[in-house]
Amino acid sequence: MANILIFEDDLFLVESWQNVLGAAGHQVEHTANLDTAMAKIYEGDVDIVLVDIFIQENHQQVPRGGIMLISKIHMIALENRPWLIAVSGRSSDSRLSVLEVAKRVGADEYLKKPVDLRELITVVDRAIRARSNDLGPSS
Helix, strand or coil, X not given: CCEEEEXXXXXXXXXXXXXXXXXXXXXXXXXXXXXXXXXXXXHCCCCEEEEECCCEECCEECCCHHHHHHHHHHHCCCCCCCEEEEEECCCCCCCXXXXXXXXXXXXXXXXXXXXXXXXXXXXXXXXXHHHHHHHCCCC
């Protein structure tokens, strides 16, 4: 079981992801607010963060939304940094995908929207295994 934070502004997706991840035994929280997300991460109880790259708050695009969150997480010294999974449907730029940018600034993995729910579970399971390897006795 993992504690998962969903940083996403599409409530339909949030509900869908919460249902499937909750059914798999995970504890799931949600926010679309950068400050709230950072506060939850500072608390240290977040294992995995699903990070939407383009967030709107009050019908306004949040500058650098998910990229900002990923960057901020990497700028602070956390003993147990959460596994970061970037998520976006806007990845068609022929020069460089926003998901590739997310990987360059610190995302561990990424998923393209629309996210297949089986793939979501697979990536979360892989993140849990990777975190337990990082936190295991050989670390």
